Amino acid sequence: MEFRLLGAVQAWTDAGPVELGPARQQTVLAALLVDANSPVTVEQLVDRVWGERPPPRATHTLYSYVSRLRRLLPETINRGPGGGYVLTADASRIDVHRFRRLLGQAGEAEDEARAVALFQEALALWRAEPFAGADTPWFNAVRETLRKERWAAELDCTDRRLRLGQHAELLSALAERSTLHRLDERLAAQYMLALYRCGRQADALAHYRSVRGVLAGELGIDPGQDLRRLHQDILDGGAELGTPAARAAVTPPPAWVVQSQLPPAPPDFAGRDDLVDHLAELLASPAAVPVVVSGSPGVGKSALAVHLGHRLRPVFPDGQWYVRLLGTTERPRDPAEVLSGLLRACGLDADAVPETLDDRAAAFRSRVADRRVLLILDDAAGAEQVRPLLPGTAGVSVLVTSRPDLRGLTASHGAHPVPLAVLEQAEAHDLLAGVLGEQRVAAEPQAAARLAELCARLPLALRIAAANLAARPGTSLAAYAQELTEGSRRLTRLSIAGDRQAAVRTAFEHSHAALAKGTARLFALLGLHPGPDFTAEAAGALAGVPESEAEHLLDELATAGLVQRTATDRFQFHDLLRLYAQELAEADPDRETAWERLCAWYLATADAATAFGYVGSVQLPRPRRESARFADRHQALAWLEGERAHLVAVITRAAESGPYPTAWQLADQLRPYFYRRRHLAEWEAAMTAGLRAAQGQGEVLAQAAMHHGFFLMRQHAGRVQDALVSVHLALDGYRSAGFTIGVGTILTNLALHYGQRGQMRHALGWQEQSIAIARSHGGAISLGRGLNTAGLIHAYLGEFDRAVELTTEAIEACLEGGHESLTISPRINRALALHALGRYEEALADGTEALRLCEDHQQRPSVAGAHEVLARIHRDCGRTDLAGTHAELALQRARETADAANEADCLITLADLHRLNGRLDTATSDLREALHITRRCDFRHQQAEAHIGLAHVHRDLGDAPLATDHAELALAIARELELLPTERRALAVLGAVGWVAGDVQERARR
Secondary structure, eight states: OEEEOSSSOEEEETTEEOOOOSHHHHHHHHHHHHTTTSOBOHHHHHHHHHTTSOOTTHHHHHHHHHHHHHHHSTTTEEEOTTSSEEEOOOGGGBHHHHHHHHHHHHHHOOSHHHHHHHHHHHHTTOOSSTTTTOOSHHHHHHHHHHHHHHHHHHHHHHHHHHHTTOHHHHHHHHHHHHHHOTTOHHHHHHHHHHHHHTTOHHHHHHHHHHHHHHHHHHTSOOOOHHHHHHHHHHHHTOGGGTSOOOOOOOOOOOOOOOEEOOOOOOTTOOOOHHHHHHHHHHHHSTTOOOEEEEOSTTSSHHHHHHHHHHHTGGGOTTEEEEEEOOTTSSSOOOHHHHHHHHHHHTTOOGGGSOSSHHHHHHHHHHHHTTOOEEEEEEEEOOHHHHGGGOOSSTTEEEEEEESSOOHHHHHHHOOEEEEOOOOOHHHHHHHHHHHHOHHHHHTOHHHHHHHHHHTTTOHHHHHHHHHHHHTOTTSOHHHHHHHHTSHHHHHHHSEETTEEEEEHHHHHHHHHHTSOHHHHHHHHHHTTOOSSOBOHHHHHHHHTSOHHHHHHHHHHHHHTTSSEEOTTSOEEOOHHHHHHHHHHHHTOTTHHHHHHHHHHHHHHHHHHHHTTTOOOSSOOOOOOOOOOOOSSHHHHHHHHHHHHHHHHHHHHHHHHHSOHHHHHHHHHHTHHHHHHHTOHHHHHHHHHHHHHHHHHHTOHHHHHHHHHHHHHHHHHHTOHHHHHHHHHHHHHHHHHTTOHHHHHHHHHHHHHHHHHTTOHHHHHHHHHHHHHHHHHHTOHHHHHHHHHHHHHHHHHTTOHHHHHHHHHHHHHHHHHTTOGGGGHHHHHHHHHHHHHTTOHHHHHHHHHHHHHHHHHHTOHHHHHHHHHHHHHHHHHTTOHHHHHHHHHHHHHHHHHTTOHHHHHHHHHHHHHHHHHTTOHHHHHHHHHHHHHHHHHHTOHHHHHHHHHHHHHHHHHTTOHHHHHHHHHHHHHHHHHHTOHHHHHHHHHHHHHTTOOOTTHHHHHHO
């Protein structure tokens, strides 16, 4: 397999060229080929292929492209470790990698002719611009790097050819290049030298004057020392310029001096065992690539690098060099100065150190060629600082630490990126024990774990905390952890008195000080975000900037190690950085406005998301704007699920410090979502905070809305009395505020409450009042919900035709209002009524459609009901295996959503199927569990059904007395509640076991 990237993306097999498909698919292949034989994550691929604004389903599109490429190029693209992909290929058959390998060989070649041949072979690989058609920041950066490498190779090749005396052959090409690159002094020198050697001294001097004029006019500078020296030599007619100088007698190079510059190994280094092994293997490899360890301040990058350096000393007998690049200070070290120090350290005389950066870099590469040296470059400022320090041979392994991720080195030199995270809990324990002693830490395991979390498991913070505790042997870990719980003082306490460098805040300040103004402002404002992570969109709301600008600023923060991008393309920072950001936010005059912007954004976006199937029958009146924020309900639900914790956090903080309306408005808006997705813990937290805010502000209508939510939640949980209190508080509040549509909705809730308790006539009275209000006020959702509940009540009363009529009208009302998802429940209830009427095919159609809508709209709570009614239908049609499948699924979903009423129904239906299949013990167990639920929640109707089920089981077991007892209990409940269908079933069982009573036959006929 052969690949070309230096031009259009192409691939060949032995059979000929491969048709690689559309242009975007080709860029996916190119992105993998640049890092051939190394894993590339999905996130990296998306960034490379689409850049800053990927399409909404970029990941899915990427999977499709990769899948097609894997078919086109069998056994070439495989899954990488931890996700992503690896393209496995012979690097010598990929033109980009062959180009770079040939340049390396040419640079090392001592024979000039051999070097020229290698350079020319490398340059011949270029057919056109690399990655033709790929226009993203990543591809543009790699393309620019390759252009620079090609230009440098052309100049290096020209130098070699001039030394071989090929000035005449070069003259035409140099003239053309000089026209295109007027500011390149090295090219100017080559052209002047070729002109001089061709006997054109005047032209050479004229070209110098032209270059000097261009430099002065465009850059305001004079030519450099090397070009001025050549100009003087040409003026002097130096004989050494006339022909290539004979190879000078080789002076023995200065002796090599082995250096071991590593700082002391950290004595309490803990954890990261797998990572250390992996990095040691990478660095010890004969073909090592640079390794870049990046991460937030204090995460332990330098300690890891030094620890590795000491471990690898035997592998690098020619030296272990350690260079602090001071990248987080105001004045990072100049790479030219660093190279001078390295050259002198390895034995070169100070007078022999070249003057220019390029010459020093070349001299350094020559000195370390064929040596086994480990070079640790600690605290790099950026890729530009590091590039000149990289050796040209594989024997020298380079380990770079940096707060920025230096992704440019990955593009230009294939560097291996290693983002460093905070310690795991066990590793944090080991670090504390290493300083304090295992006995002291083991004596307070919970306090030690708490201390680690308060330090965000950040090694620097843990070492400072441990040092402070070591100086206070009488202080317990629990007491010190308690001191750190005061968030406003935690950063101050995580320092060592008198040592400014031993302070977590100082580490953060260095990184923050290097940020641009807009980036620093966003970091501070992110301290206001109450959630565990955040999106670029939320960050843009905080800062009042477009999402694209926020994405750019967040990328700069991530590069600086102050935030981390998560696998889901969100951003986060650990607790200590959050505290530091909060400190900075306190000093920002825009903080209140920024917080209000964020609250408004969350409320508006929640409005847009809940419009897709999560609309309540009644919600607080307030202005709402139409929004095209979400393309479909799947995208809207994904946002709600991803932001769930953040929404609750916003509600909670707004309830504490304002804007107070945000708390109850957002809690009210999310009520249908929380209810239908059964996120009960978050729902309760949101309602509690919203009620507290409404009570504090004396908002009667808002209080009623919160009590409305509490009723639904408590009703669902089976907390009957609490639910009844909440529903009456909501009813009183809505009436007091004159919110009639709310009153109608609460009446429906009351009907449901009493209906579940079997008081059907009482429930029907409430429901008829609710329907009248909905009809007069034109609320499609309220009307549909009310009609549906009335239909269910009529079904319980045995009035099945009326039930079908009402549920059909409910479906039509919901569809007319544009709320397809709200037809799920009336379809299930209509299926129940149709089933009772023996209209099985119609019932099956309704149940099947309800299940489809549940899946399509991701309405989890109704799935159990849909499966349960389908189980009944298939059972009575003789399809017991299919009925059993539906019944098992129904019970599973009911338990997942903690729906007690559905769980009882599912257990009763499943028990009947077990009985029909002869599994009487299992049926008995299910029915007893159902009976326990119905008694606990006071579900009288379902109690009767459970007793009927047990009566059937005991009849089948031949225990007529016990069967009679259960049937009589069911009959008593049915007669008390006027549940005619239930009464009929109870009488049927009693008749089957020989029970005789004066009115049994008459009631059976009825």
